[in-house]
Amino acid sequence: MKHSYLATFLLFLAGCNPQTALTNLGDLHAPSLVSAGMTTSDSARLVFDEPLSASGSIAESPIAITSLKADGNELRVYFQKALPLDRTTVLNGRVKDERGNSCNFTIPLWGKNEHPATMLISECTTKGTKSQPDRVELLCVKPGSISGLTVSDGPPGWEEDRCVLPDKYVWPGTRIVIQFQAGGEQLPYHSSLAGLGSNNGCVVLLSDPSANAEVLDALVYSNRQSDLYGGWGTSSTQSAIERLVALGGWDSDSPSLAVDSTHSTSTRSMQRRGETDTDSASDWVIAPTGGASWGF
Secondary structure, three states: OHHHHHHHHHHHHHOOOHHHHHHHOOOOOOOOEEEEEEEEOOEEEEEEOOOEOOOOOEEEOOOOEEEEEEEOOEEEEEEOOOOOOOOOEEEEEEEEEOOOOEEEEEEEEOOOOOOEOEEEEEEEEOOOOOOOOOEEEEEEEEOEEOOOOEEEOOOOOOOOOEEEOOOOEEOOOOEEEEEOEOOOOOOOOEOOOEOOOOOOEEEEEEOOOOOOOOEEEEEEEEOOOOOOHHHOOOHHHHHHHHHHHHOOOOOOOOHHHOEEOOOOOOOOOEEEOOOOOOOOHHHEEEOOOOOOOOOO
């Protein structure tokens, strides 16, 4: 009986046209979060897929929030102080669209380094041993803070291992060595020590640890011997390289145009030619035996 009453009601609304009745119900779609990130050290920008109501937004986090502003598809969140760079700050909240449909969200935010140093990946080994584990070296070319800069084995959101750098000011010529594999000793800067892909893969320098981070520099390498997944050996590696190229971090997704890792070893590192940075294999050479020069 209830279903009969509902059908009669809808037909009445539509002038005996059920399709018109459903259309007249209006927007039933709740806003969806498209992206989120910090715009300054103490403010964030959340983008949704439709305009938001000017009122009705709420949010909370461990760092006190001073104000919220909904403008079009965007929600701006202003914090009482800068968010930390060495850990996530979880933001919880709810927004409404102009029809009152609501969306709850929980997102991690990282602080923003507003005065970052300009760093380049300058050296790397991927065939480490216990005495000579996988390492990545960064070279500072312009002074600034390394706080929040992230070195990973993939583009943002695709990495399996990474190192988030601490709050430290560095000057041109400074070299920072990051350990990526377990060894006899552990360096002050290190990832989870899972190790880098031996023959095929990438090392990426990111502006921060978030999934929306900017790619600042990259090294893509291959021994050019696999017939699988476009020559990259695994589907995950192929996807990571394609994503990195799409983000402008490297000039080609072809293994033949990556740095040839065939003759690299734990002591024959891949080394950058000075400070040349064309996002291509021409920037790199393989050191002679025993030629790894960490920190120099």
